[in-house]
Amino acid sequence: MSTTRRVVIEPLTRVEGHGKVTIRLDSAGEVESARLHVVEFRGFERFIQGRPYWEMPVAVQRLCGICPVSHHLAAAKAMDGIVGVDELTPTAEKVRRLMHYGQIFQSHALHFFHLSSPDLLFGFDSDPATRNVIGVAGAFPELARQGILMRKYGQEVIQATAGKKVHGTGAIPGGVNRSLTSAERVELAADIPRQKRWAAEAVAIARDYTLENLAFATEFAAFPSNHLGLVRPDGTFDLYDGVLRAVDESGEKILNDVEAGRYADVLVEEVRPWSYMKFPFLRELGPHKGWYRVGPLARLAVCERIATPEAEAARVQFDEAMGGRPGTMSLAYHWARMIETLSAIEEIEQLLDDPDIEGDDLVRKGERRPESVGVIEAPRGTLFHHYVVADDDTVMRANLIVSTTSNNEPMNRAVESVAKKFLTGTEITEGLLNHVEVAIRAYDPCLSCATHALGKMPLVIEIQDAGGRTLAEGKRNS
Amino acid sequence: MSESFTFYIDGVPVEAAPGMTILDAAQAAGIWIPRLCWHEELEPFGGCRVCTVKMNGRSCAACTQPAEPESVVENDSVALREWRKALVELLFAEGNHFCMACEKSGSCELQALAYRLGIAAPRFEHRWQAREVDASHADVLIDRNRCILCARCVRASRDLDGKNVFGFTGRGPERRVAVNSDARLRDTDLDVSDRAVDICPVGAIIRKGVGFTVPIGARRYDGAPIGSDVESANDELESANEHTEGGAAATVRQEE
Ligand code: SF4
Ligand code: FES
Secondary structure: OOOHHHOOOOOOHHHHEEEEEEEEEEEOOOEEEEEOOOOOOOOHHHOOOOOEEHHHHHHHHHHHOOOOOHHHHHHHHHHHHOOOOOOHHHHHHHHHHHHHHHHHHHHHHHHHHHHHHHHEEEEOOOOOOOHHHEEEEHHHHHHHHHHHHHHHHHHHHHHHHHHHOOOOOOOEEEEOOOOOHHHHHHHHOOOOOOOHHHHHHHHHHHHHHHOHHHHOOOOEEEEEOOEEEEOOOOEOOOOOOOOEEEEEEOOEEEEEEHHHHHHHHEEEEEOOOOOOOOEEEEEEHHHHHOOOEOHHHHHHHHOEOOOOOHHHHHHHEEEEEEEOOOEEEHHEEEEEEEHHHHHHHHHHHHHHHHHHHOOOOOOOOOOOOOOOEEEEEOEEEEEEEEEEOOOOOOHHHHHEEEHHHHHOOOOOOOHHHHHHHHHHOOOHHHHHHHHHHHHHHOOOOOOOOOOOOOOOOOEEEEEOOOOOOOOEEEEEEO | OOOOOEEOOOOOOOOEOOOOOOHHHHHHHHOOOOOOOOOOOOOOOOOOOOOOOEEEOOEEEEOOOOOOOOEEEEOOOOHHHHHHHHHHHHHHHHHOOOOHHOOOOOHHHHHHHHHHHOOOOOOOOOOOOOOOOOOOOOOOOEEEHOOOOOOOEEEEEEEOOOOOEEEEEEOOOHEEEEEEEOHHHHHOOOOOHHHHHOOOOOOEEOOOOOOOOOOOOOOOOOOOOHHHHHHOOOHHHHHHHHOOOOOHHHHHOOOO
């Protein structure tokens, strides 16, 4: 390939936070492939090399403005291993879980109300000028208010457990540095009934949307895949801890309950020259068949039940709608995400009811170990933190697999499927932009643009011929 | 013993014994003069110049300058506040201070000073110097990224611990805190119980494994800004004064 035909992704584009999509046509002019170029944590390893291990849970929050709490907890879990602690005190475990559910709750609420609900409520083809959270606030003021208050509630849970709404310090190697005060517990518990009701209503919105548009959803960015996520050893859904499980498109287990610390035995991270991002796949199935989805859809595919009653009832409905098999529809992510939101608030309710949450046995200590892995289900999917710590207590090496990395291939497939359907010729229409945007957004990727509160994703689409020449470029700014 | 005398800080009469520095006299009177390298247990060093005041119109370091009878000292003025702000901002620009990831955050004197002085956005170009971490010691770590060269550790090791663990090497921007053996911290006789270990105003000398054990809300400056301990001593003096009728507060100091 000559240099003039090579696709160059300007680092500036990434800094500005555009989602950039390249659609490659074959010689017959048909869509051959589509690629989404996303932000990768470049330089992370260098940034933490030589830093003391106990700094990690706090330092890694600088990596990501979208889910700092997930990085905080994944690193803390890894550091538990470094200080030789396999089991936390009951209070520490519960405070961390509470923090995590608070994060899931606020992140999912943000995604649903700010980013997705405009698409679902107004339709993908509606005017982008009003298809945003401001439009929702105008047409559905009560719903918009709920979204804001749900997010706020999640942030308050984070504040009570981490000390701050963003960039807190609650989780430390071997435990936590605080538990709840009675006042915090009472205050948070008081709002539970309302939050639970709103979460249940959000499940209903996402469910009704999916069921009413089932024919469309089974066509739109839908494809079978493998799914990966954590579950408890008995197969119960768990967002904070568990074993790695993967199922294939029919629901057969292809990774059966592998200890999270052994992730490197079962996952391979492939590097592709055109992307900043790595492509992980299941070692046993190889790069072509071994890719998988993570996140809400995958988590409902790998689990057998949810421990809390309302979310479990919702999961059963979901499972029926999926035909008792793992979900194939990218759009079903929204429904699954709201079921998780409901499960998170039910978990929060139980934890606030538990006297341990005010306990004062916060930290355990053990024998220092040189290496450890922490895995957690972040809002967007499985998050791996792996560290090697030298004898002098500084970090020698680190490896992270973030959920957006795992969902890299699925997102490419989603975009490809949309491009095949909505691209005719080389014209980048408003419809194409809209649908690509909606497909990507279902996965809630960690693009910096995904945080744009107004819900309009800055997006660049480039169409190339078989030789890599640019045929057209379309852009939508935020 | 010679008589104590009076001088004035921002118009307030302050008692001092001969030889007392402006900073010490102010401290005793419940007046806070911003400072960084000064420490109550150490000989003054006069290095950071954050304590700069004007005595009879002339700039001097309050931590080293003896108070003079009837002198007029300017402390909390717009000009001096600006000057101190600039000094503190320069310290931020010279080191690599990532407060968000620093375990000293919330208990750090430099950070607390920046808050109290109202420093918002950085004004000076950041130097981004590469600085070394010495993690060789089993219990103590030096992170030179955060060192502000206040020499507290140098003085504490020498004068309080009777050792000579710390010193400086290099000049100007290359100046670094070093350890006496010119080697690594583990090769010195530093013990984790040394006073030098806990005296660093920033997170440059830290105990290993402590990290973020103190929760947000319970850190040194979470409740009250830096300097308020000095000033609240003043409040206590004043309220004691109110209860024991006029003039009694002065006796608290005169009794000494
Ligand atoms: S290491 Fe700390 S105490 Fe020593 S000179 Fe640097 S800032 Fe001051
Ligand atoms: S405190 Fe006086 S010069 Fe540093």
